[in-house]
Amino acid sequence: MLVYAAGMNVLPRAILFDLDDTILSAYSRPEAAWLTMLEQFVPELGPVDLVAVADAVSLRAREFWADSSQHKHWRMRLGEARRLVVIQAFERLRGSGHAALDAPLAERVADRFTAYREEAMCFFPGAAETIDALKRLGVRLALVTNGAADLQRAKIERFDLARRFDHVQIEGEHGFGKPEEQAYRHALQALGVGPQETWMVGDNLEWEVMAPQRLGIAGIWHDVLGEGLPPGSPARPDRIIRRLPELLPR
Secondary structure, three states: OOOOOOOOOOOOOEEEEOOEOOOEEOOOOHHHHHHHHHHHHHHHHOOOOHHHHHHHHHHHHHHHHHOHHHHHHHOOOHHHHHHHHHHHHHHHHHHHOOOOOOHHHHHHHHHHHHHHHHHHOEEOOOHHHHHHHHHHOOOEEEEEEOOOHHHHHHHHHHOOOHHHOOEEEEHHHHOOOOOOHHHHHHHHHHHOOOHHHEEEEEOOOHHHHHHHHOOOOEEEEEOOOOOOOOOOOOOOOOEEEOOHHHHOOO
8 A cells, every 4th residue: 555755765556647737838827928928919909018918818717717617628629718718808808998809819819829838838857757767667657638639649749758658548539537537547447556556646736636535546746836735725735746856766
């Protein structure tokens, strides 16, 4: 039975890894990303406060994704979700003097943000090397990611990830995803391991900590921003890491 606490130096038989903002730097710090991207649209947006616009779009996106009942529907249609968020954010900004965007411009702004995020995506420092080291040490590895099949598969091919894992599981290819129990159980079965000998590593406190813990899997939280647990969070990770190399034995 796996017993894990900070400072222990024992690896499990298997580790399930999230992809976005765990292995790949993908979607963190959205305000800064929106601000950088919006500068490209200054001639079309007119005299607007870009910081206020970036903050408004980021806020609306957080509100949009906070509704967990909508997750499965919209994460399969990420581009459409971003277009809707941009339109709604600018509608809200009208009250402070900003003009609303017409639909074609809103779509171009949202689509450019999607492309910008893809262009900027990269491995976190030490992530690929950590995964390769774990594989050499004999740990069974699964990549368990939510999202549309084409989008996530493209990332896996772009970063040559498939060869690094014993099992790759994409929500859009399998029809189920985190935090559904089936997502974790299917990965365990594919690896031939039990929950008590497995870790789940990821940045989402519900999907990669609380949900797998309910099945007996140790939940390790990748604190991407280094800000610690949110105030009042019910999550109690088995371990908190800042960088994936912290998983390796010392």
